[in-house]
Amino acid sequence: MKTDDLIAALAAQPAPQPLWLPGLALRIIGITALACVVFLLVLGPRADLAAALIRPEVVMKTALPALICTIALWLAVRQARPRLHPRAGLAGLALPLGIALGLWLLAFATRAPEARFADVTPPALAECLGLILLISALPATMALRILQRGAPTAPALAGALAGLASSAGAATGYSLFCMQDNPLFYVTWYGAAIGIVTLASAVAGSRMLRW
Amino acid sequence: MTNRETEWSALLQAADAGDGRAYARFLHAITPVLRGIVRARGRNLAPDDHEDILQEVLLAIHAKRHTRDAAAPVLPWLYAIARHKVVDAFRRRGTAVHLPIEDLAEDLLADPDPDLLALRDSNRLIGQLDPRAAQIVRAVSIEGETPAEVGGRLGMTDGAVRVALHRALQRMAALVKGEDR
Numbered sequence: 001m002k003t004d005d006l007i008a009a010l011a012a013q014p015a016p017q018p019l020w021l022p023g024l025a026l027r028i029i030g031i032t033a034l035a036c037v038v039f040l041l042v043l044g045p046r047a048d049l050a051a052a053l054i055r056p057e058v059v060m061k062t063a064l065p066a067l068i069c070t071i072a073l074w075l076a077v078r079q080a081r082p083r084l085h086p087r088a089g090l091a092g093l094a095l096p097l098g099i100a101l102g103l104w105l106l107a108f109a110t111r112a113p114e115a116r117f118a119d120v121t122p123p124a125l126a127e128c129l130g131l132i133l134l135i136s137a138l139p140a141t142m143a144l145r146i147l148q149r150g151a152p153t154a155p156a157l158a159g160a161l162a163g164l165a166s167s168a169g170a171a172t173g174y175s176l177f178c179m180q181d182n183p184l185f186y187v188t189w190y191g192a193a194i195g196i197v198t199l200a201s202a203v204a205g206s207r208m209l210r211w
Numbered sequence: 212m213t214n215r216e217t218e219w220s221a222l223l224q225a226a227d228a229g230d231g232r233a234y235a236r237f238l239h240a241i242t243p244v245l246r247g248i249v250r251a252r253g254r255n256l257a258p259d260d261h262e263d264i265l266q267e268v269l270l271a272i273h274a275k276r277h278t279r280d281a282a283a284p285v286l287p288w289l290y291a292i293a294r295h296k297v298v299d300a301f302r303r304r305g306t307a308v309h310l311p312i313e314d315l316a317e318d319l320l321a322d323p324d325p326d327l328l329a330l331r332d333s334n335r336l337i338g339q340l341d342p343r344a345a346q347i348v349r350a351v352s353i354e355g356e357t358p359a360e361v362g363g364r365l366g367m368t369d370g371a372v373r374v375a376l377h378r379a380l381q382r383m384a385a386l387v388k389g390e391d392r
Contacts, residue, residue, distance in 0.1 A: 003262060004239075007239060010270075011232070015226060016276055018281065019277045081278045082278060084294070151292065153294075
């Protein structure tokens with residue numbers, strides 16, 4: 001085909017609807033919130049939720065993943081536009097990561113050695129990792145699909161950020177059910193679950209978000 | 212430099228409002244620039260491949276047209292797509308290509324004078340040159356001979372060929388500008 005003919009054919013097509021980044025963000029957060037609500041309707045929030053939420057480390061268990069979700073979501077939808085410097089802005093994630101690290105170290109320093117990892121039992125880990133992965137699965141998949149309408153110039157990174165946003169959102173919802181209030185537990189194991197989803201989404205993104 | 216930005220963003224703005232002719236003009240305007248980038252990076256590939264890659268880039272720009280931010284400059288958006296697709300196209304043909312952003316920006320921001328590569332296609336323009344100049348332009352710009360080879364054939368020094376080529380290209384640029392007005 002001659003290039004001039006190609007141009008003529010392309011120009012004959014109607015103008016598309018422009019991409020609206022807040023719309024993408026709303027769709028991703030909507031699906032993530034829906035997954036959390038369904039989970040909480042099925043298993044229910046912890047019985048003492050209202051009483052527990054006056055303790056700072058319980059508040060942090062919900063607020064920290066919510067913060068990560070918010071930052072990652074914005075970074076993810078920005079990847080929908082082709083960018084020359086796709087990594088610009090990633091430093092914004094240093095804030096929640098720094099808080100998480102500080103929380104972990106503070107808990108480590110203030111707890112008696114035998115109380116630090118006492119709650120790490122196979123059933124507790126299976127519950128925490130398993131449920132966060134379960135809640136994340138659909139939102140992470142949908143987030144990747146939503147980003148497919150964009151043109152990410154770093155598909156793996158875009159996938160990772162979409163996975164990070166969805167799994168941090170899932171962890172936020174899960175935290176209202178979870179009884180583990182020790183930051184040494186939840187920073188580590190929420191972090192592990194979020195890390196697994198982020199990594200898997202990076203791999204999926206490098207395939208699904210190619211264009 | 213700002214010319215291209217304002218001109219292309221005006222064309223795209225009209226295109227987004229449904230003006231297909233403005234869109235066609237935009238695509239025609241970026242084609243020689245993109246062709247130049249593809250040719251300059253893909254010397255190891257056949258000319259047919261160049262045109263295929265160019266078309267892939269044009270198709271990608273079209274397919275991802277909606278990802279442009281109407282409030283942001285056009286050129287960075289265009290580089291990002293062009294770079295991504297050119298690298299991708301070369302990779303799929305087994306040729307790694309290194310495309311630093313700075314170089315690409317230079318190519319896209321180059322003075323909007325008709326460049327050598329756009330002129331290559333213009334046999335009509337070459338026909339308006341004197342025969343010796345036309346021979347030099349064809350040999351160097353189209354056949355890809357070095358000035359030394361051409362000089363050897365025409366009995367000129369390497370330097371004289373370069374000067375003649377330079378003048379011929381300037382003359383062609385002037386002809387194009389004259390036609391535009």
